[in-house]
Amino acid sequence: MKMLKTILKQFVHKPVTTTFPAEPAKRFDITRGHVVFDPSKCTSCMICMKRCPSQAVTVDRAAKLWTIDLFRCVICGQCAELCKFGALSVDPAYSSSARPDERGVETYEITYVKPEKPKKDPETEDEVLKRE
Amino acid sequence: MTGKRTVVPFGPQHPVLPEPIHLDLVIEDEHVVEAIPSIGYVHRGLESLVDRREYSDFVYLAERICGICSFTHSSTFCQGVEGLMGIEVPARATYLRTMWGEYSRLHSHLLWLGLFADALGFESLFYNAWKIRESILNELEATTGGRVIQGVCKVGGVRRDVTNEFLSGMDKRLDDIEAEMQEMSKVFLSDYTLKKRLVGKGVLKTDAAYNLGAVGPVARASGLVEDVRTSGYLAYGDISFKPVTADGCDGYARCEVRCKELFQSVDIIHQIIAGMPEGDVSVPVKGNPDGEFFSRSEQPRGEVIHYLRGNGTKNLTQFRVRTPTLTNVPSLVAMLAGAELADVPQIVLTIDPCIGCMER
Ligand code: SF4
Ligand code: SF4
Numbered sequence A: 001m002k003m004l005k006t007i008l009k010q011f012v013h014k015p016v017t018t019t020f021p022a023e024p025a026k027r028f029d030i031t032r033g034h035v036v037f038d039p040s041k042c043t044s045c046m047i048c049m050k051r052c053p054s055q056a057v058t059v060d061r062a063a064k065l066w067t068i069d070l071f072r073c074v075i076c077g078q079c080a081e082l083c084k085f086g087a088l089s090v091d092p093a094y095s096s097s098a099r100p101d102e103r104g105v106e107t108y109e110i111t112y113v114k115p116e117k118p119k120k121d122p123e124t125e126d127e128v129l130k131r132e
Numbered sequence B: 001m002t003g004k005r006t007v008v009p010f011g012p013q014h015p016v017l018p019e020p021i022h023l024d025l026v027i028e029d030e031h032v033v034e035a036i037p038s039i040g041y042v043h044r045g046l047e048s049l050v051d052r053r054e055y056s057d058f059v060y061l062a063e064r065i066c067g068i069c070s071f072t073h074s075s076t077f078c079q080g081v082e083g084l085m086g087i088e089v090p091a092r093a094t095y096l097r098t099m100w101g102e103y104s105r106l107h108s109h110l111l112w113l114g115l116f117a118d119a120l121g122f123e124s125l126f127y128n129a130w131k132i133r134e135s136i137l138n139e140l141e142a143t144t145g146g147r148v149i150q151g152v153c154k155v156g157g158v159r160r161d162v163t164n165e166f167l168s169g170m171d172k173r174l175d176d177i178e179a180e181m182q183e184m185s186k187v188f189l190s191d192y193t194l195k196k197r198l199v200g201k202g203v204l205k206t207d208a209a210y211n212l213g214a215v216g217p218v219a220r221a222s223g224l225v226e227d228v229r230t231s232g233y234l235a236y237g238d239i240s241f242k243p244v245t246a247d248g249c250d251g252y253a254r255c256e257v258r259c260k261e262l263f264q265s266v267d268i269i270h271q272i273i274a275g276m277p278e279g280d281v282s283v284p285v286k287g288n289p290d291g292e293f294f295s296r297s298e299q300p301r302g303e304v305i306h307y308l309r310g311n312g313t314k315n316l317t318q319f320r321v322r323t324p325t326l327t328n329v330p331s332l333v334a335m336l337a338g339a340e341l342a343d344v345p346q347i348v349l350t351i352d353p354c355i356g357c358m359e360r
Helices: A004-012 A047-051 A080-083 A122-131 B046-051 B054-064 B070-085 B093-121 B123-144 B166-191 B192-198 B206-211 B217-219 B251-275 B324-336 B340-350 B355-359
Strands: A034-037 A059-060 A063-069 A086-089 A105-109 B005-010 B021-028 B032-036 B290-299 B302-310 B316-322
Touching: A004 A086, A034 A063, A063 B070, A080 A086, A080 B340, A105 B032, B005 B340, B021 B340, B032 B324, B032 B340, B046 B054, B054 B070, B054 B166, B054 B302, B054 B316, B070 B093, B070 B290, B070 B302, B093 B123, B093 B166, B093 B251, B093 B324, B123 B166, B166 B192, B166 B251, B192 B206, B192 B251, B192 B340, B206 B324, B217 B251, B217 B324, B251 B340, B302 B324, B324 B340
Parallel strands: none
Antiparallel strands: A034 A086, A059 A063, A063 A105, B005 B021, B021 B032, B290 B302, B302 B316
16 A cells, blocks of 8 residues: 555656667767777877777787777776877767677778887886886 | 475576575575585686786776776775875865765665565566666766766776766755655565565674674674774765664665665765865876785775785785675575575575675
8 A cells, every 4th residue: 555656656657768779878978988099190109008908909010900809898998098199089879789700899000100219108118117 | 403404506596696606505394504605606816917907907907896886996996006105185086986986885775676676576666776776877977977887986086077067966866866765765664575575584693793794784784883984984084974774683674774875875975065175186196006005995785895015016916805795705604594495595685795796
């Protein structure tokens, strides 16, 4: 009897669920959906590869390829934050589904820019320290 | 009891418990005499990854120890690194961390209440709890960008700020959520069938809870005032609240504590929004951690401890996590002794087991 009010209420209010494919899913501006790469801006500095916590990104300087495994990527957004050249950004739309044989690997060709000796790069600094 | 002893295996895959824990139940005449737990089905070796990932990247991995308490794991880890390096976090960042921590408590408790209703066969209550949880998740997604894995904590502060307009809107939306939760928790606490299946089941006396080191809602439901939040970490020092306790010592008391903590969390969030200081949300971090540090927090399930040791390089040398589920396993074994076989699934559920969390 105590629940009667709750039960009766269910008959009058609108459904709380959405008819998903017909009605698009709710997203916010800052939702982390998937990583978008812009090959024209990348200078193959390899920061994203070194700092990705799930090792989803591979930068091959010799072959001029930048690869992301979307199934490995945990969409933490760290690479987009660290890329100094603005080549990476996070899009609010979730990445589309893929067949297992595709495995969601995306490969881009990059214009390899020979890196100048960076003055203040914590990564290289560390390596110099290690070598000494 | 004079019956023949039989061993009934429970798990690792069980319909009411979607997590892999195995219990060997020694039963005699439908009564459990002894429960022998065995764990290790989902061990991922996350703790040893610290020597291959930089401490600042490891925040994202620490966050993935558990899918439900994710925010508290990352904030506890950051708190540990900040303690090691002596970083002073801006006040606004600690307030935001506290707010998100309380939001994760709300979403964890609602998830548990839903799953528990589902395990007892009360489907409409399950839908109700998860419907309310959805609005909590929307708030989290709108402020952090993630629904269950927020990814918003970093060493030295937080990665995102929340505008003051959004916070005041949140205040109003919370009132609606609170009204819905009121209705739902009334059913949990007064429904005849639920009471029948919970009162007096899985008893853990106050002394036993203390001696076995129970934490979180399990300890508080046995009358122990155990709450790390009272130690005043993050912004809890500025907030007035009293740990929720119950003295039933049984499954019903655990349900009651979680229901009441929902309202406590809403109250804390209101206070946080009212007292939100202005300013930056992060400070630049320089140097590497050196030394050792114990970092404690109150997760939805109880106390979590992150032990960190650094040696002045980018990688920590040791990282050890003690999660609340692991701490509560001895209490679970004590609760099961003497219980009836048919009650075992919901007694296991009352400690809110999270096996992924327990085995890291
Ligand atoms: S995407 Fe950015 S961080 Fe990664 S290699 Fe290119 S420039 Fe460097
Ligand atoms: S979003 Fe995170 S996991 Fe994904 S590629 Fe970037 S750094 Fe790696």
